Amino acid sequence: MSEGFSNVLVVDDEEPMRHMLELLLRRAGFEVVSVESGEQALAHLAEHSVDVVLSDVRMPGLGGLGLAERMSAEHPEVTLVMMSAFGTVDLALEAMQRGAYDYVSKPFKRDEVVLTLRKAEERLRLRRENAQLRARLAEFEGGVSVIGKLLIHSAPMRKLAATLRKVARFETTVLILGESGVGKELVCRALHELGPRSGGPFIALNCGAIPEGLLESELFGHAKGAFTDATRDKAGLFEAAEAGTLFLDEVGELPVSVQVKLLRALQEREVRRVGETDARPVDVRVVAATSRPLEEMVEASEFRRDLFYRLAVMPLSIPPLRERREDIAPLTADILEAINRRLGTTIEGLDAEALRILQTYDWPGNVRELENTLEHAAVLTEGALISPRSLPQRLHRERPGADAAPADDGKHFHLEFSIDDLSVKRAAHRIEHELISRALDQTGGNRTHAAKLLELSHRALLYKIKDYGVG
């Protein structure tokens, strides 16, 4: 629970109104950021931690109603307060039916907005307290509990949750270990939420997804003119995460040159923007994660030993889903609820045989693969229950004792080439395309895992996916 002031996101297409609200709310002690559209608000919410959104109801594009709908599906934990102008009160009321908490009518008195936000803040505080109490009770009783969006049920996950609570209070660097899709980012978010920095920003970076040449400036920022595209000064993610948490996913993908700079930033607690000589102090908790065996990379001189020791002060391992199968049923219920909200489907669950298939499959892509599988099944399902027929082929294939899959023999695939086209380049492209699509299919869209099957670097795979338009 945040000890600091609430983070408020103001959404209004009129600049003077945004400006006035920023001043007013800052003076009342809130942390304020403002954006001019519902689309921008969603982009901000995806990257930052926000407590309350104060949004105009009538705006071009997505608008207040669209925002209310998307927020209740994607960010149900964030409180939404609408602002309505003369003649749009009916819209504000409709937004409340779609999940908004309250509204204020424009023109409003200053105190009125502040008071409404204080009320929202109080409700938020009570809700968080309540959720924490329920979570502890459930953990205690061995039921299902959540920290943020992280669902906890099995014994290994309960043990992990207990460690998270202890570790969150301290500033130690944490290294989260686990296969792809196992929940490393969610665990990091939980750590952030449980600790004293929960009122600050949470910034995540997948180190494997950024071209090598841009990584340093992305992390540490750059000065205007530092390189050709640097048309203005820019803060890096370290500075953006000030007073909060910076999550470095796939830290093993960092090139050695950036590893050196990261180590210095961690040791000195300061960063130097590319092209600047002076360092800037930063107060950031860094949590790194990896699905690759960093220790082996250290032995192979691919990862700096000193950085490894610095990051791994507190290693936390998340076991793969196949080692905690008790989590599959509650995760499935949770995921289906989210899918119903997002896609407007009305799936109630799985029939007994389909659930058995989920519980016996090995889930190489872990929870992300489970999510993709359930979405695939939800789209194909006509009734209220998902049956084995709606589950993808690979789940049937890998099930011990399953019947041989029809059509495909499950072991081979064929590509046909025309004798009229003997281009090596085109043939090589087709083969690559086919192999990448199959690897992504097999891993439920999990790119890190697919890269391993393909024996490609994560970065090379991302380029190729973009090139071929697959994924």
Ligand SMILES: Nc1ncnc2c1ncn2[C@@H]1O[C@H](COP(=O)(O)OP(=O)(O)OP(=O)(O)O)[C@@H](O)[C@H]1O
């Ligand atoms: N315990 C959990 N409860 C609820 N959702 C979960 C849980 N674990 C994972 N998920 C969901 O599975 C998906 C993958 O999780 P996340 O992105 O945290 O994994 P990751 O280990 O960081 O993956 P990668 O290494 O590939 O980036 C997310 O959509 C996340 O919400």
